[in-house]
Amino acid sequence: MITTDTTKRAAIQSPAVQCHVTVFTTTNPKSLGKTFKLGMKGLEKSTAGHMRDGTFQVRCSSTAPELVALLSSVNTDQALSASLPINLSTSGQIVTKDAAESRPGALSRSKDCFAFAVGQPCLITLDYDPKDETLSRHQLWARLQDVCPAVAGSLAVWWCSGSSHIYNGDTEFQGLRGQRIYLIAADGGDIVRFGEVLAKRLWLNGHGRIEISASGAKLDRGLFDAAMFQPARLDFIGGSVCHPPLSQRRGAPVILSDGAWLDTKVAMPDLTATEEARYLAAIDDAKAAAxxxxxxxxxxxxxxxxxxxxxxxxxxxxxxxxxxxxxxxxxxxxxxxxxxxxxxxxxxxxxxxxxxxxxxxxxxxxxxxxxxxxxxxxxxxxxxxxxxxxxxxxxxxxxxxxxxxxxxRRQPMRLYLLPGCKAELASAIVQWLSGEPDVFTRGGVLVQVAEGGVRTVRKHRLSHLVGSRVALYRRSDKGQDVPVDIPSDVIDQVAELVGG
Incomplete structure (x- = not known):
């Protein structure tokens, strides 16, 4: 029995309860994951587009051998998900969210349609995709056990990522890339919390990092991809499309432990207040260094x-x-x-x-x-x-x-500070304020919707508000635009005109 509703938690007590997963098969595009071919510059890689049309089927995978068999059966036009249909269907059509409105019965691959099975066993996908150093299978398994010793006695299966071990004849062009460790949680309703706490405990053990994005954002990154602990995510474990003479030789999934389902609530307790403080300090220190x-x-x-x-x-x-x-x-x-x-x-x-x-x-x-x-x-x-x-x-x-x-926000209005025209400038700013969706008067007082509430706009806040949304200039003697600050007396006039 498949359950995604919190009102059906008792189903976990049934001796026939099983772990279910969803297998997605695409028809548009023709494949998922990556494609490799030989080009003028050597190995060339491309990534398929997002699935727009396809099918889904719910399958059972409750033991380590069953999970190995399931993983081995996933093809390049398929992907795996730990989430199940909220409407409890076991097969059907998959379309985009927009197309779902005109396709009765079809589901979109979204949180609106798929969720972790609450109160039911549920697959956990630990997705390890290293940026620099690549750990071996044994090293990765050891690091996980360092922060969650209980996994040593639970069901656990390892496999390399779908883009690993690409060969040209007997020459390996691309070796081990990402890796997966699969567990089965006793209660899918705890997966989100489990993933959050696991990431924190890995940071406390020195296994977190700050990654710098192309735009300079400081991104919190852990040993495992945090996105896989969210519903409706796809695991592209079906391998890569390889154009001849290339081929892929990933071998078979490996059973790390043929144990029981993991009680994540016991195996991964929440951080204590002291541990939480240490974790936050570690993040702050790493961001400062970056x-x-x-x-x-x-x-x-x-x-x-x-x-x-x-x-x-x-x-x-x-x-x-x-x-x-x-x-x-x-x-x-x-x-x-x-x-x-x-x-x-x-x-x-x-x-x-x-x-x-x-x-x-x-x-x-x-x-x-x-x-x-x-x-x-x-x-x-x-x-x-x-x-x-x-x-x-x-x-x-x-x-x-x-x-x-x-x-x-709309592009800042461009205004000019002209000699003897401060009143006209104030009137122009007032007219502009009347069109701003987050600024209005209430009881004769100017207010702004900001920081999750309604804030009174006093002089300093008004000065900042106008300065951030109005580009004010004066003309130099050479006829060039020179940026200037809005005069204090103009702000006073604006406050009087709006509030009065």
């Missing part, structure tokens, strides 16, 4: 984008003397978590749109999926972001690194 490298990456990220973005604005009619400053403001704002109107994002279907276009067409783009705004190549270009456009503050939520929220 800051010089992160700063260099941010500088490089801006430098690599600026010329192309300037050319795009100039081609769209922006004066050349304004384009560079405008692009610099936009890119630096993005690094700080706010995406302005000129910033481009890539939607799941490959279409590139600006934030301005998105805000002008909220009904069309609300709920759309996109690549991570700052790191679009993350996870092979996975659609890790989702647009939420009808709140007081439109946002993109990216699942990269455990969840990042990007605020969306």
């Amino acid at each position: 800051e010089p490298a992160a700063a260099a990456a941010r500088k490089s990220w801006v430098a690599n984008r600026i010329e192309g973005d300037v050319a795009r604005l100039v081609a769209a009619g922006c004066p050349a003397d304004q384009a560079r400053e405008r692009v610099e403001r936009t890119l630096n704002s993005a690094l700080a978590g706010t995406l302005m109107g000129d910033f481009e994002i890539t939607l799941q279907d490959g279409k590139v749109v600006t934030i301005g276009e998105v805000l002008d067409n909220r009904e069309r783009y609300h709920g759309a999926l996109c690549l991570d705004p700052l790191n679009p190549s993350h996870r092979g270009g996975a659609a890790d972001g989702k647009l939420y456009l009808f709140g007081a503050v439109p946002t993109i939520y990216s699942f990269d690194d455990g969840g990042v929220v990007y605020r969306l």
Whole structure:
């Protein structure tokens, strides 16, 4: 019996209870995972697109030999998931989330349709994908036992990743890459917590690291991929498509321990307050040590984008003397978590749109999926972001690194400080404020929706608010635009006009 509802926990007591997994088979694209071929420069690798059409089948795998047999049967057009259909079906059609609305009975491979089996045994996939040092199978198993000794007596199966051991004849072109260790949890409802605590205990044992993204973000990375402890994730364990003369020789999965299902609640207790403090300190220390490298990456990220973005604005009619400053403001704002109107994002279907276009067409783009705004190549270009456009503050939520929220804002209004025209400037700012979705008056007082609440906008907050959303300039004697701060008396006038 398959159960994903918390009201059916008693099913775990049935002597016939079994562990189930979902096998996905794609029809579009034709394969999943990676493809290898020989090219002019040697071994060439490509990654298949995301599954748009296919089927799913729920299968049983409750013992180590059964799990070995199941893993060995997965093909290059298939992937494995520990999550099960929420509607309790055992087979059916898989389509994209958008297509599901017009395909009655079909499911999308999403958290809306698939979940871990609560109160039921459930597969745990420990996905080890090293960046530098590659541990052997024995070393990886030993590190896991260091932080979770109970796994030594539980069911555990090892196998290499789907992109390991690529050969050309008798010559190995690519050796061991990633690895998997599979366990079976006694209760799938504890997998998310188990994964979080496991990552923390690995950090406490010195097995965590900070990775620097292309945009300079400091990413918390552990021994195992944290994403695999979330529902509706795919494990591309079916191997790679190899064009002749290449072939793949991964061998068979290895049983590390033919024991019982793992009681994760006992095997991986929550951290004590002291341990939690040590863990947080370790993260802070590692991020501080990584800051010089992160700063260099941010500088490089801006430098690599600026010329192309300037050319795009100039081609769209922006004066050349304004384009560079405008692009610099936009890119630096993005690094700080706010995406302005000129910033481009890539939607799941490959279409590139600006934030301005998105805000002008909220009904069309609300709920759309996109690549991570700052790191679009993350996870092979996975659609890790989702647009939420009808709140007081439109946002993109990216699942990269455990969840990042990007605020969306129109490009700052460009105004000029002219001699004798402060009153006109104040009026222009007031008019602009009236169109901001997160700023309004309440009881004659200016307020802003921010930090999860409604904040009164006093003078210093108003100065920051206006300064971050209005680009103010004066004309130099040479006719060039020179950025200037908004005068204090103009802020006073704005406060009086809005609040009065």
